[in-house]
Amino acid sequence: MTKPFDITVFGATGFTGRLVAGYLHTTYGVGGDVAWAMAGRNLGKLEQVRGELGLGTELPVLVVNASDAAAMKTLVAQTRVVITTVGPYQLHGNELVKACAEAGTDYVDLCGEPGWMARMIPQLQAPAAASGARIVFSCGFDSIPFDLGVAYLQHEAQQRFGAPLKRVHGRVKVMKGGFSGGTAASLLATLEAMGRDPTLAATLANPFALTPGFKGPAQADDSVAEWDEWAGAWSGPFVMAPINTKNVHRTNALRGHPWGQDFVYSERMLTGKGPKGEARAKALARNTRVQNLLLGFGPTRALIRRFALPKPGEGPNAHERENGRYEVLFIGETADGQRLAASVKGDRDPGYGSTCKLITEAALCLSRDIDPSDTPGGVWTPGAAMGLTLASRLQARAGLSFAIEQD
Structure with a gap:
């Protein structure tokens, strides 16, 4: 099934999410080779960010709450890969990553929370392997x-x-x-x-x-x-x-x-x-x-x-x-x-200026450069999932x- 979006940026009204949206806009444009959308819980703030970045009304915005499991399923069904900058992930990340694992939607985040990751790996591995979703934690300066x-x-x-x-x-x-x-x-x-x-x-x-x-x-x-x-x-x-x-x-x-x-x-x-x-x-x-x-x-x-x-x-x-x-x-x-x-x-700077580029290019690398036969569904690291292809x-x-x- 063809999905309308290559990338959806979840958390686009936050500081880092806004930088990711800005990088996508300046590097790949709107309505071009990369079809993308912004998502968050507040329509007014999404529209404000869209206007301040000069994106125009043609860029889709999707309203969804991180704790709404049903809405998350609807969100991930529309995109090939989700970029999420909404942390702490142990507080706000469960529903989204589970929805991606079940739906076969690739997922990248900025997680530096090993306790949450250790808990989620055994929960996500089987559904992600079955659906084909590649779940990749820690796609920013860490790690x-x-x-x-x-x-x-x-x-x-x-x-x-x-x-x-x-x-x-x-x-x-x-x-x-x-x-x-x-x-x-x-x-x-x-x-x-x-x-x-x-x-x-x-x-x-x-x-x-x-x-x-x-x-x-x-x-x-x-x-x-x-x-x-x-x-x-x-x-x-x-x-x-x-x-x-x-x-x-x-x-x-x-x-x-x-x-x-x-x-x-x-x-x-x-x-x-x-x-x-x-x-x-x-x-x-x-x-x-x-x-x-x-x-x-x-x-x-x-x-x-x-x-x-x-x-x-x-x-x-x-x-x-x-x-x-x-x-x-x-x-x-x-x-x-x-x-x-x-x-x-x-x-x-590592925490913002570089990280917004790292996670965006990781999402594109995962969805465009990495064959599922080489990196099948499962829970991955950037190095294991994409390796030197991502480095290049x-x-x-x-x-x-x-x-x-x-x-």
Whole structure:
């Protein structure tokens, strides 16, 4: 059955959803090769966004509430792939992803909530496999640059050495720009869920929480400050490592463990060399411990939610988004000691300017470039579902670069 829309952007009146709609408009237009629509719960706000972006009344808008299961079924029946920016997904994502899995509609989101993902994977796998829906979580800054960075480096190692890298370090060198308000809201929702379900803490601490039935070797302790010999710099904890690490290990598992069942992945932030680098690394580790402690208290979370999180429709301005950037270094070593390094660079701030491009191009890659015989229905990571095909698309269209670092 032919569907009227290639893409539907659910949550188009939110800050990130609006950026996704703007990117679709400026890159692919309206009424052109990509047939798309905006969806949300408020018709007036949808029409306002449509007008402010200069889209014209010819762009369809669909009114639907995230908690309305029947309306979600109607929505997903009209589109090949849904982009959803409506988080926290553990609060607002259940009905939409279930509807996609049952209807055979592809789905991409910005989820960085491993507790919710771990719960949804076994619920969604069977219906998605039966319907042909490809469900792909974490298609923003978490976790595409990291997931694809490891996949790219491993591919290059196989080409050069004929063997996988048994250990890979992901090291954030540059990050100009911030995380989205949705990332912070998801963190707070996860912490509150831990208060209701104490077992969730074990899930969050487990690097293999998203690989049901498989537990790999002990991984590095990335919560401390330490000297990174491979990178030649001090390093400290990186706030997104807990979700990115789980997705990297899931990619390896979904591909049948081509990097080995003993694969080890470490993800940290580089802080520099010498005494100043050491001091920054130790401060980062100390601040991370303090923040985690404070966030465990309900009153602290309430204050953050009230005063620190961006309000609906708020975020960095265009100048800040366009002048942000990031760079991640990946260094790996084979079982016999051969090393290889690669970099992944993005040309906008990670939380908004780059993320809106990443998720849009991931949706188009999934629906247009990836054959269902190669990636059948099921719950996927970007690296396992689209791999280097997506990396090539992002390099051509979305301001990312993947390159081997020469000695």
